[in-house]
Amino acid sequence: MNVESSPTKDNFWIYVALATAALVGVVVLAKLSENDKYDPIRAQQNEELTRMNIRVLN
DSSP, X not given: OXXXXXXXXXOHHHHHXXXXXXXXXXXXXXXXXXXXXXHHHHHHHHHHHHHHOOOOOO
């Protein structure tokens, strides 16, 4: 008997695309969490700008 075996499909590029998408997701989440860390500093800078924004009338 002659048995034909079907060739297996190579999923290398699918694995590469999934790994790349996962890496991009991790980087995006890391960047978004960094924004929360700097919120108090931004608030302080905005407060300083409003205090410095005075007009001198002659």
